[in-house]
Amino acid sequence: MDPFHLTAKKVLTLVMVMDKDQQKILLGYKKRGFGAHLWNGFGGKVEPGETPKEGALRELEEEAGITVKPEKLYKAGILLFLFENDPVGLETHVYKAFEHEGQIRECDEMRPQWFNFADIPFDQMWEDDRVWLPKLLQGQDPLFGKMYFKRKPLDESVETETIAVTAPVTPVPSATSFPVNVSTTMTSTSFTTTQPINGPFAMSDYKFEQNLPAVPREIALDGTIASFEN
């Protein structure tokens, strides 16, 4: 069985806001949820009844506090993320904008910050970003790509966080000495969680569609590109 066989996909959005004159890009530090502790553009799931573009504008407002006129939000591509042994792919509709309205603000999910094109923190971003974002910055869009993520072996995980917990410890009576009273004492212990960059996944392969279709297209379940709206 193909470990990258898809039976369903989630439609997501990703908005990159850039300042051409200053050569800067607005990224958000994801504080929680999928992709936590990584810098990324703004976006999320497209809700029922929404077009990807409407979803992109809504998420940008929710996560960065800013709005973009719909006609100033340009489709920059579609990226399909596939995860080993996960039948649900993430079809990410990527948009770009060069002007915005409103005041940039932090929310409980994202911390926005401007970065020089030369200082993009690729080592704290999804691995695929370093492949396609430079292309986008150089105006080589629209981009149609498929990015394959394999599960990392556990020993490649990076320990990043140690959580101290206080847990009740009950001494286990030994077979030879049977105590009359077994007491429960409180003692402190700790364990380590692994929370590596890019979670338990590592990008293993990617493919860009070289020949852009004449007709707008979208990536279908089998990974082929079927339609593309602007």
Ligand SMILES: CNc1ncnc2c1ncn2[C@@H]1O[C@H](COP(=O)(O)OP(=O)(O)OP(=O)(O)O)[C@@H](O)[C@H]1O
């Ligand atoms: C695998 N490689 C990847 N590379 C680059 N970007 C990636 C990505 N995988 C997901 N993304 C982006 O991460 C956001 C997740 O959003 P996500 O938290 O799931 O959505 P949303 O905020 O709507 O969640 P809730 O609906 O609030 O739960 C969304 O912009 C999506 O495009």
